[in-house]
Amino acid sequence: MDWDKLRIFHAVADAGSLTHAGDTLHLSQSAVSRQVRALEETLNTTLFHRHARGLILTEQGELLFDATRSMNKRLEAAAARIKDSEEEVFGELRVTTTTGFGTLWLAPRLSKLYAKYPDLKIDLMLEERVLDLPMREADVAIRMKEPSQADLIRKRLMSVRMQLFASKTYIAANGAPERISDISRHRLICQNPNSIQVSAGLSLTHHLLTYDVPSLFTVNNYFGVLQGTINDLGIGVLPDYVAEDTEELVRVLPDLESGEVPTFLAYPEELRQSKRITAFRDFVQEEIQEQRRKNRAPKANAAE
Secondary structure, rough: OHHHHHHHHHHHHHHHHHOOOOOOHOOOOHHHHHHHHHHHHHHHHEEEEEEOOOOEEHHHHHHHHHHHHHHHHHHHHHHHHHHHHOOOOOEEEEEEEEHHHHHHHHHHHHHHHHOOOEEEEEEEEEOOOOOOOOOOOOOOOEEOOOOOOOOOOEEEEEEEEEEEEHHHHHHHOOOOOOOHHHHHHHHEEEEEOOOOOOOOHHHHHHHHHOOOOOOOEEEEOOHHHHHHOOOOOEEEEEEEEHOOOOOEEEEEEEEOOOOOEEEEEEHHHHOOHHHHHHHHHHHHHHHHHHHHHHHHHHHHHHHH
16 A cells, blocks of 8 residues: 555545645645545545535545544654664653642653753643544553553552641631531532542542531642642641642641552553653652652651
């Protein structure tokens, strides 16, 4: 099958328009149309329904587009490996993680990575949906559970637990709960139980809501929960790593926390030799080690 025709078909299917595909490929609309028609004749099938609004893939076109999309992702992976220098770290690195971890832990630390590798270009994709790494929807992922996709290199980074926090101002004005039943006298700030979140956090939230909480403020990510908490709205359910970087917060009910949430870094096997991946992986691990050292320091001082 003619690779050039497949390339043009893929561009048309992706754009949904002969004109837009032609602009991308630097070809005239008529040239693009001829190539698509020739491919349809080769396959003896119709790949597009022609409408005034544009082009819509037929069932056969969908099948071919799935194949060319997979081919395109593999080619991107190969190009990424080829572009990786043996001595330098540069180019685009697409990182995906959850909104909470990305905004509250990762993004504030990235200045250190850029200081070391100024030619790196990071595209940080924050969403709860698990992107397909083998299909190159992203290069590397940090997730709150072990990835189940095949052909991935995965490394456990740390464990996270959901805990209860309030601002110092809120505690001064409202007091701190001394037992879990006291939560019924405070506003609870948490992720909406219907939003996508780790099961350990959801279980803790459901448990707290059994105590007849009079007022509730819910958000669909932990960044929003943090903003509500530091701005004195009430007691927030937050990942433990948030308090380590936020001086305004005080932990309340310290004996209460969620189950352990394992955190993994993962990337495709085919990117094993990528200098960008290696640099990012090492950076994340170093930051975690530094965080652990800081957490141990006060305990060591108190023992002296």
